[in-house]
Amino acid sequence: MYSYQHLFNFTQTIFERIGLNEPEAHQAADILMRAELRNISTHGLVRLPEYIRLWKDQRITTAPDYKIVHETPSTAVVDGGKGLGLVTAPKAMDLAIKKAETAGTGWVAVRNSYHFGIAGYYAMKALEKDMIGITMTNANPLVAPTFSLKGMLGTNPIAVAIPAGAEPPFVADFATAPVSRGKVDEWDHAGLSAPDGLVQNEHGRLTHDAAALRNGGAIRTLGGDRIHGSHKGYCLTAIVDIFSAVFSGANFGPTVVPTLGYVKGKDGMEDHGIGHFFGAMRIDAFQTKEAFKKNMDHWIRTFRAAEPVQGEDKVLIPGDPEREAEWINREKGITLSEKTIEGLKRISEELEIEFDL
């Protein structure tokens, strides 16, 4: 168990050491630590070694040429200049919010970026301004469209944050694949089987072998197979890919230059990074703030009061479990996996930062 503030300071120091200025490093640390607080540790400090490796390989830079390359009153395209996603993405989301202030809504597509942590972080930035926030991103191609032999799409998350009044906000933040890549890797490392219907092997056949992903296999789309709606999952993940990467001019689908050792890239591929898509909508672009919040409270209370099936406690409101985890973890401290601790130790040695944990 580690203190939140201690880990935060350590993470910020790492980002400062590789060249981010103080506010950028603070922002980047805040994003990763928010994942730890919200029990989404697959997107937290475990990612630091990958960021450091990409920086060493000069695939990302801490002094990027961030620029707006195209815009209308309600839209923009940002070129992240191969900066860290954790630096580029907050700026792009702020731009979407600024557009929404005048146009009612703002929509920003980003290219030449990299992994940006939890999608929900950016969507939630809109809440402070009484706006709805939307985030999407594409990722390493590990998800097989229906009937595809190979992984062609990322696990491409969507986050949607919607303000309420007396109730806490609705915050949905989910990989559009049934399971995240990080989760399959966890099963693999722990020697566990993958549950039925989630992973296919290099021949496209369903398998329980969690190592299949490292060996040319792929994750199925949400739905799993045709009869259970896998084509809908494919549509959804494809839409996120197009909004994130085609709108912005980033690398899409299987053309994403992998950041994972075990995903094979094609030599000579042009690298425009991965793409993100951010949206902000003023709630008073649709109703008065008061009416909107009252309606949203009504929605949340109606679903929270739903009768659960026998054996289950309740119907969850998206965002409730993560928010409750935040309260607990901020107070009690954060548990890190062995893999995460090893990674942090390695970084502390490489960058000569004291890691007294």
Next chain:
Amino acid sequence: MYSYQHLFNFTQTIFERIGLNEPEAHQAADILMRAELRNISTHGLVRLPEYIRLWKDQRITTAPDYKIVHETPSTAVVDGGKGLGLVTAPKAMDLAIKKAETAGTGWVAVRNSYHFGIAGYYAMKALEKDMIGITMTNANPLVAPTFSLKGMLGTNPIAVAIPAGAEPPFVADFATAPVSRGKVDEWDHAGLSAPDGLVQNEHGRLTHDAAALRNGGAIRTLGGDRIHGSHKGYCLTAIVDIFSAVFSGANFGPTVVPTLGYVKGKDGMEDHGIGHFFGAMRIDAFQTKEAFKKNMDHWIRTFRAAEPVQGEDKVLIPGDPEREAEWINREKGITLSEKTIEGLKRISEELEIEFDL
């Protein structure tokens, strides 16, 4: 097998007979016939008896007070005045397109509307203007959120249409539940079992009994159960409900006043109809039209060239099967189910329109 033009004229005549003017009736017929052409017959002429019944019950009117009740440069809320969805929805989508012309994007939420046919129809309207089109709607509460005993959400479809250049457009149009309500009803009428994992009975337990929906059961969300990502399906369907109904002030989730005989409504429920959400984004709000279309062609060709698993023909591009069906059906004619024909005969008698088929 019926001629396309013949059925079109008959349908238009029905709509004129209940009070729509000629262009409105033509538009409404076009929407239903487009569903027939695209082999989405669950949203085609089989729906006509329901529309007529709602009109007779004075739940919908053919002379609605359609009005824009709220707006910003990129958004609006429309009150459909309890008009037919087939009349209100095209106008609302046109408004989204008009907003996009000046603001880059346009977003319109609609209340006091009813069933609007296939969501894809409206999304595809944007294509003619070199825009991306987005459509959502809520519906009768028949889908159970993860762990819920009862249906609380509709099968809430999303449609996204994205222009390409030399390639035909990408058109995804799908109920966010793994299976549509119409499909389960078809199994029920045909005495067929529902496949594994799609339907739960009135006790919340999985069942193969397709009649369960009529007896207090519900459709599961996309994913089916927690381990296969049903909570993601729940999030997705909930987002569509909120965008459609909370943004607009329509009836959301379980407060939707049912239009299906077998869904129990609560007495005294205020009826603000169902809600829709429409979006239009100019492709040149993100890139030059030429660059966007070239990138989208590249995306489509990459996925069309994906290697299929053994035993399958190819990886499909969303919209391809429906577009191919349109070519064939427009030429060869349209097959109607017995149920649809019975419904049309009944209407032809009631409204005294000749039905010589």
